Each structure stands twice: as C-alpha cells, then as structure tokens.
Amino acid sequence: MSRRSLTFGLVMCLIGSQAIAADDLDVEALWTQWKAGDEEAYSRLFELGPETCVLAQRILKPEGEVFADWPDSEKEQSLLYAMKADAVPAIARAIDARLPLPSMELLLRLRTFGFMAQPAGDVLMTIAIENSGDERDIALRTLAESGAKPDYVIPELIRLLSFSGNAPGPRAFAGVDGDAWEAAGLLEYTRDPRARNALIRAARFHPNPRVREYSLSALRRSAPDDHSDAWVFVAALEDGALTGGGFGGASTVANSALTDLLVYPELPADIAAGLIQHLYKESYQEFGCSEGSVFQLSEAICRCPATDKYARELVEHKIGGLLDADAYSTGDDDEVKALRIAAAGVVLHWDPENRRAAEFLAEVVGEADRDRTVIFGSFLPDLRVEAARGLGRAGEEAEEWLPLLHEVMEREAGEPLSELAFASAWAIAQIDDEDEDCVNVLREAVGLYFDWLHMPSSDIERVLGDRVKLLMDGDEAQERLIYGNLEPYDDHYLVFVQAHSATVIPVLLEQAKSDEIYIRTAAAEALGVLNTSPQIVVPELVVLLKDPRARVRAASAKSLAAFGPAAVDAIPALEQATNDEYLTVQLRAEDALEAIRRSE
Numbered sequence: 001m002s003r004r005s006l007t008f009g010l011v012m013c014l015i016g017s018q019a020i021a022a023d024d025l026d027v028e029a030l031w032t033q034w035k036a037g038d039e040e041a042y043s044r045l046f047e048l049g050p051e052t053c054v055l056a057q058r059i060l061k062p063e064g065e066v067f068a069d070w071p072d073s074e075k076e077q078s079l080l081y082a083m084k085a086d087a088v089p090a091i092a093r094a095i096d097a098r099l100p101l102p103s104m105e106l107l108l109r110l111r112t113f114g115f116m117a118q119p120a121g122d123v124l125m126t127i128a129i130e131n132s133g134d135e136r137d138i139a140l141r142t143l144a145e146s147g148a149k150p151d152y153v154i155p156e157l158i159r160l161l162s163f164s165g166n167a168p169g170p171r172a173f174a175g176v177d178g179d180a181w182e183a184a185g186l187l188e189y190t191r192d193p194r195a196r197n198a199l200i201r202a203a204r205f206h207p208n209p210r211v212r213e214y215s216l217s218a219l220r221r222s223a224p225d226d227h228s229d230a231w232v233f234v235a236a237l238e239d240g241a242l243t244g245g246g247f248g249g250a251s252t253v254a255n256s257a258l259t260d261l262l263v264y265p266e267l268p269a270d271i272a273a274g275l276i277q278h279l280y281k282e283s284y285q286e287f288g289c290s291e292g293s294v295f296q297l298s299e300a301i302c303r304c305p306a307t308d309k310y311a312r313e314l315v316e317h318k319i320g321g322l323l324d325a326d327a328y329s330t331g332d333d334d335e336v337k338a339l340r341i342a343a344a345g346v347v348l349h350w351d352p353e354n355r356r357a358a359e360f361l362a363e364v365v366g367e368a369d370r371d372r373t374v375i376f377g378s379f380l381p382d383l384r385v386e387a388a389r390g391l392g393r394a395g396e397e398a399e400e401w402l403p404l405l406h407e408v409m410e411r412e413a414g415e416p417l418s419e420l421a422f423a424s425a426w427a428i429a430q431i432d433d434e435d436e437d438c439v440n441v442l443r444e445a446v447g448l449y450f451d452w453l454h455m456p457s458s459d460i461e462r463v464l465g466d467r468v469k470l471l472m473d474g475d476e477a478q479e480r481l482i483y484g485n486l487e488p489y490d491d492h493y494l495v496f497v498q499a500h501s502a503t504v505i506p507v508l509l510e511q512a513k514s515d516e517i518y519i520r521t522a523a524a525e526a527l528g529v530l531n532t533s534p535q536i537v538v539p540e541l542v543v544l545l546k547d548p549r550a551r552v553r554a555a556s557a558k559s560l561a562a563f564g565p566a567a568v569d570a571i572p573a574l575e576q577a578t579n580d581e582y583l584t585v586q587l588r589a590e591d592a593l594e595a596i597r598r599s600e
Contacts, residue, residue, distance in 0.1 A: 027052050042075060049082040056083055074550055078582055157183045158198040161211070180211045188218035196222060200232055212239065213256045220260045227264045233257040234274040258293060261300045265456030265491075272304035272311035279342065280318045295386050298342035302349040302393065315350045319343050323356060337364070337383055345390030352397040361391040362401045365408060365424070384408075385423045392427030399431055406437065413441050422449040430463050439470045446471055450492040457495035472496035474503040481526035482511065494529070501532040509540055520547065521555045528559025534566035542573045545589075550582040557588035561595040568596055 027048065033041035045052050059076045071077055160183035184202060187195040199222065202215035216236055219229060236257035261267065279297050306312070321327055322343035328336045341364060344357040351357075364387035388405065391398050405424045412421035422445040425438035442464075450460070461468060472493075477500040480486040486493055497504070508530070511523040524544050527537050537559075544556035557577055560567045570592070577589035 027054055031055055031058075042079075045079060046082050052079065053083045056080060074582060077584070155194075157187050158194060161187065161198050161202050161206070161215070180206065180208065184211060184215045184218045188222045196229075200229065203232055203236060209239070209253050212236070213253045216253070216257055216260055220263060224263070227267055230261065230264065230267050230271050231274070233261045234271050234278070237275075237278050255293065258296050258300065262296060262303075264303065265458065266305075267300065267303040269305045269308045269311075272301060272306075272308045273314055275301045275304070276311055276314045276319060276346070279346065280314070280322070282339075294339055294342045298345050298386075298390075301346050306350045312350055315347060319346050320354075320357075323347070323360060334383070338386070341383055341386050341390060345386070345393055348390060348393040352394045354394075358391060358394050358398050358401070361387040362398075362404060365391060365401075366404050382420060385419045388420065388423035388427045392423075392430040395430055396432070398427075402428060402431060402435075405431075409438065409441055413444075417441065417444045417448065419449060426463075429467070433463075433465060436467060436470070439467055443471045446492065446496065455492065457491040460492065460495050468495060469499040472500065474500045478504050478507055481508065481530060482522050486526075486529055498530060498532050501530060504530065505533055505536060509537075512540060512544060517549050517551060520544070520549070520552045524552055524555035524559055528555075528562035531562050534563050538563060538567045538570055541567075542570050545570075545573045545577050550580070550585050553577065553580065553585045554582075554588045557585060557592045561588070561592035564595045564598070567592070571596060 027045070030041045030045050030048075034045060045055075059071055059080055071080070161180045180202070184199060187199055196219070199215045199219040203212055203219055206212050206215065216233060219232065223229075234257075237254050239253040239257070275297060279294070279301065282294065282297070304311070320343075323340055325336060325340065328339070341361065344361050347354050347357040348361075365384050367384060388408070391401060391405070405428050409421050409424035409428065412418040412424065414421075421441050425441035425445070428435050428438040429442065464471075477497040480493060480497055481504060486497060505527070508523045508526050511519050512527070514520050514523070524541065527541060530537075541556045541560050545553055545560075547553050547556070557574065560570050560574065574589045574593050574596075578586050578593070580586050580589065
C-alpha cells in the first residue's frame with residue numbers, strides 16, 4: 001500500500017469515527033434544513049463547531065463536483081472555520097487535489113486549525129515531501145505559519161540534516177530515506193531558532209556540497225529581511241574559493257553564497273573586510289575568478305556602508321594596488337581589465353575623490369564597441385557597463401566625465417535599449433542630481449535593468465529624488481495599483497507608484513465608495529500597497545472596517561497592518577473587528593493589531 005493510500009485511509013478512519021459521534025446530533029438533517037433556507041439550522045450547525053466535521057468534505061467538494069474547491073459562500077467558509085482541527089484532514093486532502101488558491105490566502109484561511117492534529121500533519125508533510133512547485137510550497141508554508149511545531153518534527157528534521165546517509169524517521173517521513181536536502185527545505189519555513197542554527201551548521205560543514213548550497217538559500221529565504229547572518233555567506237565563499245579551477249569550474253557553493261548576498265539590498269558594515277579580502281585574494285594572490293563573479297563580489301562590497309575602519313585600510317593598502325595593470329602575473333587583457341574595474345569601483349565607494357580610479361573607469365567607458373570574447377558559449381559581460389556603474393559611485397566628484405557619459409548614453413539608447421545606455425544614465429543621475437536628460441533612458445529601463453541589478457528602492461529614491469515621479473505617469477501608477485498588478489515586494493515599481501500618491505490616493509478613496517464590492521476591495525488593498533499618507537488613508541480604512549461585506553473589511557484590516565505604527569488610531573476599530581462574525585476578518589484584524597503594536 002502506498003503512503004498516499006495509507007494516509008487517505010487514516011483520514012477516512014478519523015472522519016468516519018467522528019461521524020458516528022456526530023450522527024447522534026443529526027448534523028445531516030440540520031444541513032438539509034439550512035440548504036432549504038432555514039437560517040436557524042445554520043446557527044445550530046455553527047454552534048456545534050467541531051461536531052460538524054463530517055460536512056467538511058461535502059463543503060469542499062459538493063455532490064456532482066469532480067475537484068475540490070474553496071466555497072464561495074461566506075457562510076460555508078465560516079462553517080469550515082468552526083470545525084477547527086477536526087476538519088483539517090478533509091482540507092489537507094483538498095490541498096492535495098490542487099486547491100486553486102494563492103498560497104498566502106490559503107494560509108490565512110487555515111492557520112488556526114491546529115494542523116498537527118493527526119493525521120492532518122502527516123497529510124501535509126507527505127504532500128510537501130512527495131510534490132514540488134506550488135503544492136510543496138503551500139504545504140510547507142501551511143505547516144510553518146500555523147505555528148504547529150510539534151517536538152517530534154523539528155528535532156527529526158535537524159537530525160536528518162545532520163546526516164548524509166539514510167536515517168529512519170517518523171511515519172511522516174516514511175520512504176524519504178532521511179534526505180538532508182529535503183530536510184533543509186522543510187526547515188526553511190519553520191521560523192524556529194533551532195532550525196536556523198541547524199541551517200547555519202549545514203551551510204558551513206555538511207559533507208554534501210548540494211546540501212550546503214541548499215541550506216544557504218534556505219537560510220536566506222527563512223528570514224529575507226534579516227541580514228544578520230550575512231557572515232555565513234561570506235564564510236561560504238571559502239568553499240572551493242571563487243576560483244575553483246577558473247572559468248566554468250567555480251564552486252557551486254561559493255557562487256550560490258555570492259548570489260544570495262546580492263539579494264539583500266544592504267549588507268552589514270562588519271562583513272565588508274571579509275569581502276574585500278576575498279576580492280584581493282581572487283584578483284591578486286590566486287588569479288582565476290570569473291569576470292561575472294568578480295563584479296558580483298564588487299557589488300556586494302559596495303552594499304556595505306563605507307564605515308568600517310579596517311575595511312578602509314584594506315581598500316587603501318591592497319585593493320588600490322590592483323589598479324596597476326602590472327600587478328597581475330597571469331590572465332589575458334580582458335581578465336585583468338575586469339579585475340581592475342571591480343577594484344576601481346570598490347575604491348570609489350570608499351574614496352569618491354580617488355582620481356586615479358575614476359580616470360581609469362572613464363577610459364574604459366569611452367572605449368569603442370568591439371566583439372566580446374566567448375567562453376563556454378557565453379559572452380563575457382560588457383566591461384564598459386561595469387565601468388560606468390563604478391564611475392557613478394564617485395557621485396559629484398565625477399562631474400568632469402558627464403559629457404562622456406552623455407555621449408555614450410545617447411549613442412547606445414536605441415532599440416532595444418542597451419545595458420550600457422542604462423548604466424551611463426544611472427551614473428549621470430548619481431553624479432548630477434538635477435540632470436533630467438537621463439530620465440527618458442531610465443524610464444525605458446523600468447522593469448528591465450532595475451530588476452536585474454537588484455537595486456533597492458532606497459537607492460532609487462536617494463539618487464533620483466524628485467525625478468522618480470518622471471519614471472511613471474499617474475495613470476500607469478493607478479492602473480498598477482487598482483488592478484492588482486503590484487505587490488509590496490515589487491520594490492522598483494513601488495517607489496515609482498508612491499511618487500504619484502498625491503494623484504492616486506484621491507482616486508482610490510473615491511473608488512472605495514463604489515457600489516461594486518470588487519472595486520471597493522481592490523481600492524482598500526491598493527491603499528495598503530501604496531502605504532503612504534497615513535493621516536489621510538487610515539481614517540478611511542477605519543470606515544471600510546465597517547463595510548457590509550466581509551471581503552472589504554478583511555482588505556481594510558490587511559492594509560492597516562501595512563501601515564504598522566502609523567495606524568495607531570485604528571486600534572479601537574481593529575479590536576472590535578477581532579469579534580467579527582467572519583474568521584477571515586478576525587485574523588486580519590489580529591495581524592494588524594500585532595503589526596501596529598510591534599513598534600510602539
């Protein structure tokens with residue numbers, strides 16, 4: 001018998017045993033009466049709560065339907081919530097049938113059920129292990145976000161992560177063979193300190209490189225806003241070093257660590273020295289780092305504030321020496337030039353007045369176009385692009401090279417827009433805070449190179465200032481918001497949209513008064529994504545908390561959570577909403593209160 005068949009049997013046994021007890025309450029008769037229009041029968045079903053668990057599968061998969069689906073009826077949704085943990089086996093089976101819901105919305109609906117009530121926990125764990133993609137993601141996140149952390153699960157996962165061979169596990173892991181790679185994936189979502197420490201140990205010391213690589217990514221994904229463990233990624237750069245035999249043979253663990261570092265918009269200053277030592281080692285002592293890796297390493301260094309005294313000394317005494325072409329005993333012209341460009345960018349990050357570094361970068365930017373060398377079927381990066389990016393780090397100190405950058409930008413701003421045109425425009429914007437000639441090129445680059453550079457919104461605002469508004473017009477900003485084409489994690493688009501808040505907010509507030517529920521809901525959600533002008537928006541969201549439709553009330557509470565402490569005036573209304581008749585509204589109101597009070 002397969003694990004899935006066994007799990008199905010366990011689910012059916014649980015539902016069947018509870019059905020015997022529920023029969024005495026004539027749940028079926030009450031259900032029939034309610035479906036015939038008897039509201040009193042519904043109230044009785046709701047009061048019975050867990051005793052009505054026999055109805056879960058009927059609600060999720062009505063008679064005559066082939067696939068499970070979440071009910072549109074808010075009353076049926078509330079009835080499912082009232083069943084609590086006793087309904088979880090049926091709901092877990094519905095997930096397994098590819099319940100067509102976004103994972104976060106599903107979590108919101110399921111997180112209070114107590115998922116580890118057996119056999120529901122095993123159902124979700126089995127789904128997570130046997131599936132991939134959305135199904136695995138939903139199951140893992142559902143387990144983690146539910147707060148269900150039974151003692152047997154996390155220690156077992158940690159044990160599995162500590163072994164490279166087979167290891168027996170509880171029934172939820174039957175047949176998984178103690179796969180450490182899978183264990184790292186499951187630990188990613190637990191938010192448990194023990195799990196985080198286990199991932200750090202595995203990322204550094206596990207004998208299997210694949211497990212080390214995956215543990216690094218799991219560690220970063222487990223807390224995407226926390227860069228306190230960035231040192232782990234720096235230490236992992238030693239794993240085979242970035243050289244690893246030169247082009248194409250670099251350690252996958254080291255390269256993964258470097259890529260993960262660039263996901264963080266900013267890095268702590270105290271890791272700068274470690275990164276600088278890596279750049280020096282790769283460039284000078286053990287030549288062989290690929291051009292792409294060297295530029296990524298330079299970018300990571302420049303994401304650290306230039307405040308660390310020891311790092312500054314390293315730049316002055318070691319990296320500065322790499323500007324000399326005769327500092328290298330091996331490597332062809334392109335390789336040496338790439339390493340010198342990376343070093344010059346770092347030097348200007350720490351010392352914008354360093355004329356030697358700026359002159360070298362300007363010389364590279366002004367070079368004529370030429371065919372790029374191909375290695376292993378891939379074009380090497382355009383060195384002029386990296387030189388322009390590095391030159392921009394000098395800020396106003398590089399003003400004398402503005403004519404050169406303008407010339408390159410205008411020459412390269414054709415169809416399609418080249419990376420060099422964007423890099424030149426971005427450098428111009430950093431050097432001259434009043435230049436608007438670069439805006440047209442930057443506008444074309446929205447959604448292309450901004451994403452590619454992982455450029456944080458704080459940098460965009462700092463460099464562009466009032467020019468941010470010119471990169472997107474008010475109509476486009478409104479369209480992206482109201483039609484759900486923007487999420488809070490779309491950093492680049494969000495900063496452009498927020499620049500038009502004075503135009504967009506009045507429109508959204510007017511749409512929040514629409515007779516159409518979907519328009520009111522979309523407007524309420526968009527106000528939270530926009531997350532500006534709390535003095536105007538928060539009072540209107542409080543009004544929407546009393547909307548006659550639960551969907552609008554839930555959207556309003558979610559948006560108030562986005563405002564955090566700025567929505568403190570909404571606390572009384574949110575406290576009242578925690579007693580809403582619909583659980584979705586209750587949960588969102590609780591989330592909002594937590595977000596508001598977290599920073600009080």
